[in-house]
Amino acid sequence: MGFEAWAYVIMPEHVHLIVFPGESExxxxxxxxxxxxxxxxxxxxxxSKSAPHIAVRMRDEGPSGRIQYRFWQRGGGxxxxxxxxxxxYRTIDYIHANPVRRGLVxxxxxxxxxxxxxxxxxxxxxxxxDLSGVxxxx
Numbered sequence: 001m002g003f004e005a006w007a008y009v010i011m012p013e014h015v016h017l018i019v020f021p022g023e024s025e026x027x028x029x030x031x032x033x034x035x036x037x038x039x040x041x042x043x044x045x046x047x048s049k050s051a052p053h054i055a056v057r058m059r060d061e062g063p064s065g066r067i068q069y070r071f072w073q074r075g076g077g078x079x080x081x082x083x084x085x086x087x088x089y090r091t092i093d094y095i096h097a098n099p100v101r102r103g104l105v106x107x108x109x110x111x112x113x114x115x116x117x118x119x120x121x122x123x124x125x126x127x128x129x130d131l132s133g134v135x136x137x138x
Contacts, residue, residue, distance in 0.1 A: 003031050003128035007092040009099065010113035012080035017031050018088070028079055040071040047071075088134070092119070 002022035009016040019031055047054045058069040063066075082088045096119065099111035109115035115129040 003034075004133055005115075005127075006088070006131070006134050007095060007097045007115045007119070007129055008127075009111065009116070011098060011102070016098060018082070018095070020090060020130075028081065034074050034080065043071040044069055092134075110133070 003019040003026065004022065006018060007016075007018040017035070021031060044058070049060065055069055058071065059067060060068050060070045060074060062074075082091055096108040096111075096114060096116035099105045099114065100108055103124055105111045108114065109120040109122065110117075113126060115125060117129070118125045118129055
């Protein structure tokens, strides 16, 4: 199961990601699992080895009393399907503006951990979004 990452913004405590499934029958839950599980494993390993003082902030005691160290918050987050082109573009603009609204940068393309610079024409981003399915607007 594959997907295209159309846009992203990595904030200090959360992530925005717009993906397009590679298969018509793909389920959002399967895509999220394919993304979240390996990222959480690597993040938890890194924190345990390099920043154990951060692990305290990741500690989560579930209703059953089971203790886990979570990289992602419990629950599904704010996942939804975007079915109209206009909604996709509005959402890309919204997530790219997140660092500006938070006062972290003046312009969306100034936030290093975002695809906004790529949308503005730069390839100097952490990873390149797949823009083949997205027509860039001026």
